[in-house]
Amino acid sequence: MATPEITPEPPADLNVAFYSRPIYLSAIRHMLDAFCERMGMDPNQSARVCLAVDEAICNVIRHGYGGDPNGRIELAISRLEENGPTLQIDILDRAACVDLDTIRSRDLEEVRPGGLGVHIIQEIMTEVEYSHREGGGMRLRMRHPLATDKSEGSSKPNG
Amino acid sequence: MATPEITPEPPADLNVAFYSRPIYLSAIRHMLDAFCERMGMDPNQSARVCLAVDEAICNVIRHGYGGDPNGRIELAISRLEENGPTLQIDILDRAACVDLDTIRSRDLEEVRPGGLGVHIIQEIMTEVEYSHREGGGMRLRMRHPLATDKSEGSSKPNG
Amino acid sequence: MDEQAPMTMAVDRQDNLLIVRPEGDIDLASSPGLRAQLRELIASASGRIVVDLEGVPYMDSSGVATLVELLQSCRRDQLELVLCRLSERVLSVFQIARLDGVFTISESLESATDTNT
Amino acid sequence: MDEQAPMTMAVDRQDNLLIVRPEGDIDLASSPGLRAQLRELIASASGRIVVDLEGVPYMDSSGVATLVELLQSCRRDQLELVLCRLSERVLSVFQIARLDGVFTISESLESATDTNT
Numbered sequence: 001m002a003t004p005e006i007t008p009e010p011p012a013d014l015n016v017a018f019y020s021r022p023i024y025l026s027a028i029r030h031m032l033d034a035f036c037e038r039m040g041m042d043p044n045q046s047a048r049v050c051l052a053v054d055e056a057i058c059n060v061i062r063h064g065y066g067g068d069p070n071g072r073i074e075l076a077i078s079r080l081e082e083n084g085p086t087l088q089i090d091i092l093d094r095a096a097c098v099d100l101d102t103i104r105s106r107d108l109e110e111v112r113p114g115g116l117g118v119h120i121i122q123e124i125m126t127e128v129e130y131s132h133r134e135g136g137g138m139r140l141r142m143r144h145p146l147a148t149d150k151s152e153g154s155s156k157p158n159g
Numbered sequence: 160m161a162t163p164e165i166t167p168e169p170p171a172d173l174n175v176a177f178y179s180r181p182i183y184l185s186a187i188r189h190m191l192d193a194f195c196e197r198m199g200m201d202p203n204q205s206a207r208v209c210l211a212v213d214e215a216i217c218n219v220i221r222h223g224y225g226g227d228p229n230g231r232i233e234l235a236i237s238r239l240e241e242n243g244p245t246l247q248i249d250i251l252d253r254a255a256c257v258d259l260d261t262i263r264s265r266d267l268e269e270v271r272p273g274g275l276g277v278h279i280i281q282e283i284m285t286e287v288e289y290s291h292r293e294g295g296g297m298r299l300r301m302r303h304p305l306a307t308d309k310s311e312g313s314s315k316p317n318g
Numbered sequence: 319m320d321e322q323a324p325m326t327m328a329v330d331r332q333d334n335l336l337i338v339r340p341e342g343d344i345d346l347a348s349s350p351g352l353r354a355q356l357r358e359l360i361a362s363a364s365g366r367i368v369v370d371l372e373g374v375p376y377m378d379s380s381g382v383a384t385l386v387e388l389l390q391s392c393r394r395d396q397l398e399l400v401l402c403r404l405s406e407r408v409l410s411v412f413q414i415a416r417l418d419g420v421f422t423i424s425e426s427l428e429s430a431t432d433t434n435t
Numbered sequence: 436m437d438e439q440a441p442m443t444m445a446v447d448r449q450d451n452l453l454i455v456r457p458e459g460d461i462d463l464a465s466s467p468g469l470r471a472q473l474r475e476l477i478a479s480a481s482g483r484i485v486v487d488l489e490g491v492p493y494m495d496s497s498g499v500a501t502l503v504e505l506l507q508s509c510r511r512d513q514l515e516l517v518l519c520r521l522s523e524r525v526l527s528v529f530q531i532a533r534l535d536g537v538f539t540i541s542e543s544l545e546s547a548t549d550t551n552t
């Protein structure tokens with residue numbers, strides 16, 4: 001990765017980087033689940049966010065790096081204050097800058113394997129934005145509110 | 160952090176970076192637990208490794224950064240092949256380079272709060288090495304076998 | 319390092335009934351192993367196939383795709399496919415994918431295996 | 436963002452007996468809150484204090500330190516301290532710290548609260 005001229009991104013609350021291999025997915029999910037819980041997110045919402053992030057990482061592994069296990073994937077996870085506490089998750093790769101119009105959900109009426117990832121991500125996250133990265137590769141920025149608008153504010157700590 | 164002259168470390172299987180705040184500990188534990196499980200580690204061993212890493216991070220937060228919540232802590236987690244599959248975890252900070260002799264376990268006979276972290280780390284991990292980092296700060300390198308030696312009890316890497 | 323995670327699956331063969339019970343998360347690491355096992359199993363099956371998901375805490379769309387593939391194979395081979403005991407979390411993936419009406423989904427193992435219904 | 440996590444704790448006051456039940460992981464994020472609550476509670480306690488750890492899946496040395504502090508306060512104030520229902524995982528932290536012989540540790544809540552023993 002000889003790209004020293006690129007401005008490094010400022011650190012997020014939590015940065016994670018790993019190889020483009022499905023074996024790491026469970027570690028990422030468990031980390032994110034615990035992170036969201038500590039940030040006060042409702043466990044059901046947190047489970048959905050973990051699914052969306054899992055799908056987005058799978059897409060980088062399969063489409064971005066085309067199955068090459070040696071690509072690098074980065075996650076930047078932060079808590080923002082934007083109309084209430086918001087979780088922001090960026091997923092960054094150094095694969096190709098794909099035509100943004102090709103990243104889209106298909107017609108779900110047709111029952112066939114696959115073609116669900118982008119739909120799931122868009123269904124769960126409140127903001128979803130794909131863009132090209134300086135230096136090559138893609139950035140997927142996703143956001144989701146952290147606050148549970150349920151009136152029983154006390155979240156049960158769970159093991 | 161204007162330290163561009165330092166050689167960057169090569170990527171680990173999994174790199175994690177976060178601020179020196181206890182609120183992130185649970186996310187790190189859950190990530191590491193799932194990671195160790197996927198790498199084939201016995202769940203009891205994995206629980207112990209999570210405790211050791213938790214203690215090491217707490218020490219960076221309390222001693223390294225002296226409670227400053229804006230320090231950066233990095234984890235580099237890799238699977239090595241060294242007399243069998245081995246987990247290597249580096250914990251890196253940009254706090255002071257402390258005198259290595261001051262990092263040590265106390266006499267446990269005396270019952271008092273505190274002073275257990277270094278003992279716990281040394282008891283659980285098979286290799287524990289503190290060193291000074293190029294550019295400032297500390298590196299703690301820890302190793303633990305990944306293969307489950309089903310014969311119960313202590314986990315020593317026997318050739 | 320292995321890039322795939324093994325999928326443990328208990329298999330119960332009865333007359334015209336095959337019950338499979340995958341154990342663990344079904345994600346992109348484990349679904350290829352699940353797919354391979356299911357393919358082999360249904361080659362010799364007849365009647366009904368029940369996929370008991372009680373031991374599956376988590377499923378992503380690669381798991382859903384594996385089950386859609388199984389559904390298509392079953393239809394082709396005139397086998398009946400029933401999914402049962404989905405956790406709320408797993409069921410919600412089928413709902414988001416608008417597939418909860420496409421599969422026969424049963425709450426209990428009893429009703430899933432009852433061939434009189 | 437809060438740098439500390441709140442510690443939920445149920446409290447049961449009886450004659451000469453105080454039972455506290457912390458809920459959730461006890462780590463450096465939650466132990467300061469636990470310490471503050473315990474301090475306040477024992478100020479007005481007499482007899483025996485039982486810390487029921489059934490709802491605590493995980494504890495690190497900051498949690499152990501909090502309980503050592505509690506033990507010292509109890510000794511000073513002539514209160515009895517009993518810990519009970521530690522998971523294997525939590526018990527092992529006390530063992531590694533060589534403190535499993537220093538605390539009175541009971542397997543059940545019944546034996547922990549039985550003041551005739």
Ligand SMILES: Nc1ncnc2c1ncn2[C@@H]1O[C@H](COP(=O)(O)OP(=O)(O)O)[C@@H](O)[C@H]1O
Nearest residue numbers: 059060063064098102103104114115116117118
């Ligand atoms: N990270 C990505 N990089 C490149 N292309 C992507 C990425 N994510 C999605 N796509 C494109 O969007 C399409 C739809 O993705 P998805 O809904 O997940 O279904 P599937 O992956 O099964 O095709 C993909 O076929 C691919 O062309």
Ligand SMILES: Nc1ncnc2c1ncn2[C@@H]1O[C@H](COP(=O)(O)OP(=O)(O)O)[C@@H](O)[C@H]1O
Nearest residue numbers: 218219222223257261262263273274275276277
């Ligand atoms: N990451 C670190 N940076 C600087 N000093 C450390 C670090 N970890 C441990 N130490 C030193 O080692 C001593 C023993 O640590 P420990 O056994 O965890 O007990 P305690 O933290 O309660 O003092 C500390 O008091 C401190 O001086």
